[in-house]
Every structure is written in structure tokens, then in C-alpha cells.
Amino acid sequence: MERELAGLAEALPDGRLVTGAASLEAYRRDRAGLSTAGVPLAAVRARTVADVSAALAWAHERRVPVVPRGAGTGLSGGADTPDGALVVSLADMTAIREIDPADQVAVVEAGVVNAEVSRAAAEFGLFYPPDPSSFEISTIGGNLATNAGGLRCVKYGVTRDSVLGLEAVLADGRVLRTGGRTVKGVAGYDLTRLLVGSEGTLGVITSAVLRLRPRPRGGPATFAAEFPTLEAAGAAVSGIVRVARPSLLELLDNMSINLVEDHARMDLDRAAEALVLGQADGPNAAEELAAMVAVCRDAGAASVVETDDPADAELMLGARRKHYEACEARGVPLVDDVAVPRSRIAEMLREIDRVGRESGLLVSTVGHAGDGNLHPTFILRRDAVAEEEPRAWAAAEEICRVALSMGGTVTGEHGVGALKREWVREELGGVGLEVHRAVKAALDPRGILNPGKAF
Amino acid sequence: MERELAGLAEALPDGRLVTGAASLEAYRRDRAGLSTAGVPLAAVRARTVADVSAALAWAHERRVPVVPRGAGTGLSGGADTPDGALVVSLADMTAIREIDPADQVAVVEAGVVNAEVSRAAAEFGLFYPPDPSSFEISTIGGNLATNAGGLRCVKYGVTRDSVLGLEAVLADGRVLRTGGRTVKGVAGYDLTRLLVGSEGTLGVITSAVLRLRPRPRGGPATFAAEFPTLEAAGAAVSGIVRVARPSLLELLDNMSINLVEDHARMDLDRAAEALVLGQADGPNAAEELAAMVAVCRDAGAASVVETDDPADAELMLGARRKHYEACEARGVPLVDDVAVPRSRIAEMLREIDRVGRESGLLVSTVGHAGDGNLHPTFILRRDAVAEEEPRAWAAAEEICRVALSMGGTVTGEHGVGALKREWVREELGGVGLEVHRAVKAALDPRGILNPGKAF
Secondary structure (H helix, E strand, C coil): CHHHHHHHHHHCCCCCEECCHHHHHHHCCCCCCCCCCCCCCEEEECCCHHHHHHHHHHHHHHCCCEEEECCCCCCCCCCCCCCCCEEEECCCCCCEEEEECCCCEEEEECCCEHHHHHHHHHCCCEECCCCCCCCCCCEHHHHHHHCCCCCCHHHHCCHHHHEEEEEEECCCCCEEEEECCCCCCCCCCCHHHHHCCCCCCCCEEEEEEEECEECCCCCCEEEEEEECCHHHHHHHHHHHHHHCCCCEEEEEEHHHHHHHHHHHCCCCCCCCCEEEEEEECCCCHHHHHHHHHHHHHHHCCCEEEEECCHHHHHHHHHHHHCHHHHHHHHCEEEECCEECCHHHHHHHHHHHHHHHHHHCCEEEEEEEHHHCEEEEEEEECHHHHHHHHHHHHHHHHHHHHHHHHCCCECCCCCCCCCCCHHHHHHHHHHHHHHHHHHHHHHHCCCCCECCCCCC | CHHHHHHHHHHCCCCCEECCHHHHHHHCCCCCCCCCCCCCCEEEECCCHHHHHHHHHHHHHHCCCEEEECCCCCCCCCCCCCCCCEEEECCCCCCEEEEECCCCEEEEECCCEHHHHHHHHHCCCEECCCCCCCCCCCEHHHHHHHCCCCCCHHHHCCHHHHEEEEEEECCCCCEEEEECCCCCCCCCCCHHHHHCCCCCCCCEEEEEEEECEECCCCCCEEEEEEECCHHHHHHHHHHHHHHCCCCEEEEEEHHHHHHHHHHHCCCCCCCCCEEEEEEECCCCHHHHHHHHHHHHHHCCCCEEEEECCHHHHHHHHHHHHCHHHHHHHHCEEEECCEECCHHHHHHHHHHHHHHHHHHCCEEEEEEEHHHCEEEEEEEECHHHHHHHHHHHHHHHHHHHHHHHHCCCECCCCCCCCCCCHHHHHHHHHHHHHHHHHHHHHHHCCCCCECCCCCC
16 A cells, blocks of 8 residues: 555645654544544645545545545544545635625635634625534534534524535545535535535535625624523523524523533522523614513523623623533533424423433533534543443433434434444434435445445 | 236225326426426326325336426426326325424425415414415425425525425335424435425425424515616615615516516506515514615615505515516516526626527516526517527527526526426536436436436
């Protein structure tokens, strides 16, 4: 293989091929709590679609597995490498080729960090809505590959809803272009959305036409409400999405409140069963806030704080944003990611609580409540990770099964990756799985693209 | 084949199989202006997914082509039958199985007429946003198969954006279920959106979980603006989508204004080059209307009329709604359907005008201007259809090519059907077409599902 790698090096411009175990350590895995990553053969730091194409053609000919990679911030092991794989990193494809204010689109390469798109669009009064929590560090390519969600999705939709067209390299190196820059179009199959969320198993996305939106004029108007029961919080969430269009609607359970309070002293009520954070934007933000606050009070909120000051709002949202680091301060977090129909949030939170207690582990749950998307987070004791890990995964599996029994999904936004393959099969069903395999075989007959991931 | 049909009849409950040339006449084609439909072998009026499954298993075994069919209101020949095809009609699958106000979803069978969904949802304060002009006669199954657009799409998105999950029968009769009833979910490939817009070539959609939305509180607030030039109207449209979120933004060109005025006497200005109709809904409708009207005046509107009275609004929108019948009053309309980036609407309208003049035919253009989606409509003289038809198609082809050269699409919302196959190939490109063929072969290896359509 050494000799053949020389052939790949020749097919690429100087400096694009990374070899050697020490250098490759940074390309082995993503940020999932658990990993079974092996040792890659080499990595290609692509700068052009031609680089990606050359790498895939080389790998295809030799049946070498290929793992596409953005910033490696995934939480499901989607970028974990099997032994002997060729990693194709898009992290150096960072050009924002175009911001078009008239058509409200951005044309960006896959390695552009999510937050950079909105920063570039800001001068035209536009923004890119999808904002996974990783938005300052994750790339658009990774966001597209996983159909990333985020806080604003409750109003503005997920990544899928903000993409108009793609450029992607197929398994054998051919370059596919899908969609375009019109907001409507029904020519042919929706290959754009077939690739979005396919976790690198059908092609390697190299650039995208993204849809931008005008920045909301007015707001944000923000509230934080503490609830004495999960049922009351769940009722508030359900009520809010019926009377308003929140631009953010998050929930923290009692354990999360206490962890954040331990970590950051925010004067949260440690006895509250749930903290709900909501925000409205746009010219009608104040009225929407009033409507949301009224729903919270009707649902039995013990306290509601509201503000139209952006700095105060950021302080309030800090409770949510600091959750992960509060978990890390306590132990090793393993983040799960289920979604249920919105009407069943309270019930799902109760079930997570039950499963957590039965497991004997520390479980802290936050979530994008307005979307029914919850992140139960197991926090393993640093001195007992090896002992607690299997119990955490058994508990996570039970949580996934409960979500499925409620008509939910085993992954709301993080993706299946390497970690949830067994569970997703139950969700997809026998025929669903057969169709997945048929589509995969049609686009990647040699099975080289991110094997062992997604389904 | 007669004997084998008897076998199919036995596999179905009584009365579901339609045979005989006279009875089958109603199943031969859709409403496209031109048709090359043949004579079907038989039609199945399915009432259950089991009926569809039995029909497809039968056809698959015998390699009989299958044409799925809703209400037959399509405009691209997507439901035209080749000789000897089995038509599978979903028109009798009309159950609205569920309206769930808490989860804001409707579970409906494919034969439910679009407007019925919103009517059923209304008692819960909800509605189903996608509203093709055919919404009172077209079915959800057909809307899904073509990813139908409509007037409200400029604010609420197309059919694709309002579907959470599907039940569909595959070519060999297997039943596939995709998606679910959560608003978020990234488990596996987006088979839901692969089927949406696939025009019956990958499977037969039998039911769907649709996303409902709360009915806007407030509005509609409506305006009609007449413009002395297409450029001014185009500038107004571009400006409006930057400062407001119209719930409808339509345009009629000078010929359309005159045809409507001939037909219905609405006191429109026959000298105006364009009429733009816009509407805002929601609690902020009045402010949004004011912003839209200001943009129109700044762009040089010769007159602007506004109203917050729903009845007056319907009168104003009548100019748009009566367009098709005004065309029919004049001759035989052939409706084209291109979309361009929104910044190029004025330019596209000029090009349509040029092509129309060079063709010597009557061309009247209306469109969902806020989406860049235009419907140039050729109106053939009743006594010269045979002579004018080829010229109309040549002109339509040129219009499609111009749209492509502007980064547009040959079909914004009507679908490719039988009529636009040659043109869509140019849009999809060589690799795109290869991928389409691979996906088709993976899901329908015998090629029985709606052959000769979509790409």
C-alpha cells in the first residue's frame, strides 16, 4: 500500500497528503463519548473538488474505505475511521464563494465554519438560520452530512430547509451537482436532500448553495420560566407552539438546573422540576413574548422572568449554553439525542428520569423542547468510566426504545454515526432498511464511503 | 392478458378493477395541454394499501407498466398512460385518519383532496399550508408525487416542507414507511423527500403524515400595485422579499391584465406593464403591508390599492385567480412553468415577451413572483391548434433554455411528467442523470413504475 499511496500523492498537489501515525491521530475520530476508531491509512487535506475527486477515484479503484471529515465535532462517531481508511478532510475548503443579497443565497465550500456564513451575510442584513450548538466550530459540510439542527430550528427549520443545491463527489470520483439557486424547483429527484443527512455514505459534499434569510427586525424578546412539575413545563411548551412562533424554546430538567447552578451560580431555583427558556424575534417579538409568558403562567409556572435586553437575554440563555461544560465539570458526559412528538415531551422526560434512576447513573436532560428533541446526558464518574459506560449505553438504548414506542426517533439531530446503528434499524423497519441498502448500493456499489455508519 | 387480469380481479375485493375502453377513458391522461396517452389495460380503484400492494405485485410479476393516479389534475402529462398500462387510482382512498392538534399533524390517505385537509384542521385552529391552484380538486397524493407549490408557498414552503412521513408501496408490492410524526429526525436517508416529487416513478404513495400550522392570527392585509415597466415590478418583488414576509406575492404581465379585463371587467389599467398582488398574514400583517406598499411606491408603482377587508382582498386576487379561465375564454391554453433566481424575474419576463413575439403566438404570463416561479401561458387559437401547437412547444423549449441560462429550472412546481423530459436532462446534467437512473433501478429494477416520466 505504501507504493500505491505514492500514486495518490502524485495525483494530488504537494502537501495535501498526510501520513504517519502521529500526524494521523487528529483524523481518527470525532467527539462522540465512545469510539471504536482504528488507525487510518492516510488523510487527504483537500483544497479543491478536484482533490476530492482524485482521492475518491484512487480509493474506489483499490476498494479503500473513505471517511469524509469536516471539523470532527460530531457526537455519533460518524467520522470515526476503520483501520486502513483514507480520511478526506474538507476542513481546508474554506472559501465563501459568494453572498448574493438579491437572491438571498450563499455559495460556500464544505469546510466553512457555520458561524462564518452568518458573519459574512450580516453586512447584507441576512443570516444563515441553522445553528447547531457547535456553530462556532463545526463546518457546513458536516452540518449538511448530518442534517444538523440547533436552537433556532424551532422557527427556521433544520439544515435541510436551508439548502438549495449541492456539489458532491461520488464514490468513484464523478462530480455531481444538484439543485440550484432558485427557491422552487421540481426537476428530477430531490438528490439534494438525499445527500443531506446521509452522513458521508452516498457522496462527499464539497460545496453548497445555502438559503439566507433577512435578519429579523425587532427582538429578541426572551423569557425564563421555572416549573414545579415536568407536566406543567410540557404543557407550557405544547401551548406555546400553538399560539406563538418562538425563535428558541429550550428546556432543562431539575438535574441540569442543579449542575448549571453548581457550575456557574445563576440563582436558578434548585427545587424547580424544569426551566423553560424561550425567545421570539421579528417586529412582533414583544407580543409573541407576552403570549408565551401568558401560556407559562397558565400552565403553572412558579416564576417567569422576561427581558427585551439582548445582554440580559444572553445571561438567561447562559443556563442552557453552559449545560455541557457544567456536565464536563462533573464527569464524562455521554450525550444522547432522541425526539418525540411534541405532545409527549413531559412523558418522555419522566421516562428518561425513570431509566436514569434505574441505571444508578447521573442523567441530566436538556433539549430543544419546541421540536420535541431531547438530549439526555449521562455523566460518568471519572474514576469509574469503564464500569459505568456499559450501563450508560444500556440505559441509552432503553431511552431510544421508549422514544420509538412514542412515535419518536432515535436521533433528532446528531445522526446515527457509528453509535446508533443497531437502534436505527428498528426505527427504519425491514423494508426501510432494504431500501436504504438498495440506494447505498446504487450510489456506492463498492461500499467504500464511510462504511459501518448511518444505518 | 385477459386471463391474467382475471387473476388480478381475484386478488382484489369486488368492484375495484375497471376494464373496458369506455370506462378506461377517464383514466388515460391528466390535464396537460398536449398528450400522447395510449390505452390502458385496466385500472384499479384502490381503497386500501393492500389493494395497491396486490396491484403492484401483480404488475411486477408480469412487468406490466403501472401509472399511479390521483385526481388527474396534473399539467405535465405525469398521469398519461402508455398502451397496456395498469392505472392505480388512489382517488378512493379518502380517509382523513387523524387530525392531532397537540402534535399539529394530519394523517391522511393519498386520495384526500388538498382543501379537505385544511377544512378538517380548521376546527383546531390549524391549516395545511401548500395550496396549488388546484387545491379544491387535486389530491394530497398527487401533490406529494409532484412536490406541488402554490400561492402561500412564498411564506410557508412547498409540499416537501409540510410532510413528516409517508406510507408508499414499492414496485414489487412491499410497503415502505418513512419518517414519522416528529418535527425533527435524522435517522437514515431522507426517503420521505426522495419519494416526494418523484412523480410515481419510485413508489406509490398511499398515505402521509402532514405537518399542520396554526392559522395566522391577524390579516390578511392585501395590496394590488400597477407598474409602468417590468423592471419596476421586478424591483418591487425583490425589495418586498427583503423587508417583509409576504404570504402571497403574485404577478400578471400586460397581456394577462388585458385578458382578465376582457373576461371579467375589473377596472385594471390596460396600459400597465405588470400587476403585482401581495398579501401578509399574522399579527403583524398591517405593518408588513405598509412595508410592502412602501417598496412598491419606491420602485415606481403607478397605483397601489390596499385593503384589510378579506372580501375586498378576494376581489383583488380575482385578477390572478381568473387568469386561467380568461385564457380559456380566448383559446386553448398551454401552461409552462419555469423558475429563476428572484433577482432575474424582470429579465425573464422580458425574454418570455421576446420569445412570444418571435413565435407569433399569444403569450400571457403570470407567476408566483416571490418565488421566481413564472407560468408563461401560450394561448392557441381554437381554429389553428394543430398549426400553432408545434410553434408553442418550440417557444416553450426556448423559454426553458433561457431559464436554465439564468440559473433557473425548467419546472418550478408542475413537474416534468411526460412533456419536459428532454429539457430536464439538460438541467440535471450527465452525472445527475446517471444518478437518477441508478436510484430508479435500485427501487424499481423492472422499470414498471410510471415509465417515460420525470427524467
